[in-house]
Amino acid sequence: MKKWFLLLIFLFGFGKIYANSIFIPMDERQANHLKAYGIAYWILKADQEVKWLVNYQGGSFLMNFTAELETECRVRGVTYEVISSADEVALLKYIADPNLNMDAVNLVKSAKIAVYSPIKISKASFEDTDAVLLVLKYAEIPFDVVYDEEIMRGDLVKYDWLHLHHEDFTGQYGKNLWRISPEDIKAQENIAKKFGFNKNSDLKLEVAKKIKAFCAGGGYLFAMCSGAETIDVALAAEGIDIVPSEFDGDGIDKDAQEKLDFSKTLAFGDFLLELGNESGDRRMRSFSNINSASGKGGFGGWGEDENETYFNLFSFSAKWDIIPALLTQNHEFQIREFMGQTTAFNKKTVKPNVLVMGSSKTSDRYIYGEVGRGQFAFYGGHDPEGRKGFHRTPTDLNIHPHSPGYRLILNNVLFPSARKKKRKT
Known part of the structure; x- marks a missing residue:
């Protein structure tokens, strides 16, 4: 009986052993885009690294799993997924494909x-x-x-x-x-x-x-x-x-x-x-x-008449023009x-x-x-x-947690934390 009990503990904990990353999507699935940036900064402030997945699901984030991080996401109302190490390796391999306009950028230190x-x-x-x-x-x-x-x-x-x-x-x-x-x-x-x-x-x-x-x-x-x-x-x-x-x-x-x-x-x-x-x-x-x-x-x-107008964010190469690619990460590319x-x-x-x-x-x-x-x-x-x-x-941002216009501001806040690659444009 004791052996079966230990086996159940192992099987139950198996997922946690290999679920060593937290993935924060930044596409339409995200419950609070603006607070997700706060989570990324919170991790950087704790001297841990964040991977910014450029052009992947709206510019998503990938971080090492900790119980504290999972709790913080829940408290702040940020959508997240716990993924295994195998899934992380597969994801990063997919993003690294030279035929895809994506990249993974390491954020290493919180900006003052x-x-x-x-x-x-x-x-x-x-x-x-x-x-x-x-x-x-x-x-x-x-x-x-x-x-x-x-x-x-x-x-x-x-x-x-x-x-x-x-x-x-x-x-x-x-x-x-x-x-x-x-x-x-x-x-x-x-x-x-x-x-x-x-x-x-x-x-x-x-x-x-x-x-x-x-x-x-x-x-x-x-x-x-x-x-x-x-x-x-x-x-x-x-x-x-x-x-x-x-x-x-x-x-x-x-x-x-x-x-x-x-x-x-x-x-x-x-x-x-x-x-x-x-x-x-x-x-x-x-x-x-x-x-x-x-x-x-x-x-x-x-906005002075009933027909609102929009401006467009340009698309940049995540692998060659990383700076503007980072600064334009968004889930929408037409902004009022x-x-x-x-x-x-x-x-x-x-x-x-x-x-x-x-x-x-x-x-x-x-x-x-x-x-x-x-x-x-x-x-x-x-x-x-x-x-x-x-x-x-x-403005009450509780009413606008998905604001693409405000996301541009927060892109700039995180940007100095990136290991910069020289822009070629």
């Missing part, structure tokens, strides 16, 4: 994440709708908040990944004074004075230059909305006054446009400034024609367009050495580039699940 936001120094209630802050919290991915003072002190060396959202590095407070409070402005001006700058625009330029240096030194920069536009506007306008008197007490340089130096920018060139605003018009406005919605009050017109202060990017202003990863007929939405030893990705718009206008209330 920083979000640049004025909530570090003031209430800044408009930041409540920052899509990256929302999705990092929802996916339970830890991050630090930094702002001008931390960057001026040189703290960016502590981080691998930096996010910018609806920022204004030109020093014009977003060109919409109804959005930012007098207290917010005062807090920023105090930092400028602390570091010896007479104008907030001078401080913001120095911050923009340090962010570019962070990227060139090997950091990863992910920017959305006006953050993606204004960092390049500020860099091109170094030493040129482009700030109207209502923001800094003196007028703009009448020759500002002709003096721009596009060699200093990251992603954009040959753009036209949207100057003026001297009349005191406080509507949200564009900074330049980098914004494809320039001249339309900063917004594009997407959404607005922002910088809604999308004018195709004519995107530099030729910048790779377009997502585009519509009228604009580029999602781009990637390299500077020095680092990389950046810019994503147009404010909130991937936003509808009309500029949302003043946060």
Whole structure:
């Protein structure tokens, strides 16, 4: 009897002995796509590796089996499968087939994440709708908040990944004074004075230059909305006054446009400034024609009628163009367009050495580039699940756990953990 009992124990435990991997599908079967990224980051944070299965079932994940991991998937509501070592070997062999556009990429270390936001120094209630802050919290991915003072002190060396959202590095407070409070402005001006700058625009330029240096030194920069536009506007306008008197007490340089130096920018060139605003018009406005919605009050017109429009993600070779392939992993490849202060990017202003990863007929939405030893990705718009206008209330991601637009953000969060292969495109 004892022998039979031991045999039953062995047979019962046989599956667990050989079921040494957890497979997390990222296609339509996944119950919560966004939280699945949080599981991957959680494993990396514990100094364990994750295999990202590029172009396999929506960009699925493969991890070593542990009881703790299985429990964590259940607690977070993430769909998973326990598979045997034989099934894992067969799966990886299938993905390695040179005739298939798939690859398995090892993620080896969790990126140290920083979000640049004025909530570090003031209430800044408009930041409540920052899509990256929302999705990092929802996916339970830890991050630090930094702002001008931390960057001026040189703290960016502590981080691998930096996010910018609806920022204004030109020093014009977003060109919409109804959005930012007098207290917010005062807090920023105090930092400028602390570091010896007479104008907030001078401080913001120095911050923009340090962010570019962070990227060139090997950091990863992910920017959305006006953050993606204004960092390049500020860099091109170094030493040129482009700030109207209502923001800094003196007028703009009448020759500002002709003096721009596009060699200093990251992603954009040959753009036209949207100057003026001297009349005191406080509507949200564009900074330049980098914004494809320039001249339309900063917004594009997407979603303003019953016919919503979409942009397409491009397909890349998983075995040869691994970087853009990783950054475009998704279960859907047509994504509903959404607005922002910088809604999308004018195709004519995107530099030729910048790779377009997502585009519509009228604009580029999602781009990637390299500077020095680092990389950046810019994503147009404010909130991937936003509808009309500029949302003043946060999106509830419990309603959008499968959002393909938010998945693009989380692709960028995991990307620095990959063992990178040089892009050939």
